[in-house]
Amino acid sequence: MKMFVFLAALAFVFGGSRAVFTDSCLDCICETASGCNPNAGCVWGGSSYSCGPYQITEPFWIDCGRPGAGWVPCTTDMDCAERCVRAYMRRYGTYCTGGREPNCEDYARIHAGGPNGCTCPCTNDYWAKARRCCGGQWGCD
Numbered sequence: 001m002k003m004f005v006f007l008a009a010l011a012f013v014f015g016g017s018r019a020v021f022t023d024s025c026l027d028c029i030c031e032t033a034s035g036c037n038p039n040a041g042c043v044w045g046g047s048s049y050s051c052g053p054y055q056i057t058e059p060f061w062i063d064c065g066r067p068g069a070g071w072v073p074c075t076t077d078m079d080c081a082e083r084c085v086r087a088y089m090r091r092y093g094t095y096c097t098g099g100r101e102p103n104c105e106d107y108a109r110i111h112a113g114g115p116n117g118c119t120c121p122c123t124n125d126y127w128a129k130a131r132r133c134c135g136g137q138w139g140c141d
Helices: 002-014 023-034 058-063 071-075 078-097 104-113 121-134
Strands: 042-044 049-051
Touching: 023 078, 023 104, 023 121, 049 071, 058 071, 058 078, 071 078, 078 104, 104 121
Parallel strands: none
Antiparallel strands: 042 049
């Protein structure tokens, strides 16, 4: 029993975010990124290219665990791109919030601004667009 408690504690500490990243939040991130266009290609964003319906950058893809057959092939395959976004949010969801359970605002802002995106004013506009998709502040949680 002690071993089970110890392993559960390790999983909690090192397992990343335990919060639920809802399908509706994921859908609104996709909608905000590209209109959820499955044929969205790669676009220069000022400092890097972002690709696919979620507009995933290569560093984002690396941080999500490098799924699929490569950065561009993964970003343009909806299933692979969704796995990547979910893995990224598991990794960084509570990193940005200081351990607080993240909500859709946090996830959207992390998607737009990286691991510290939920605290960066640079992601406010992205969240405003995602929030409209969600139907209000808590519509996607």
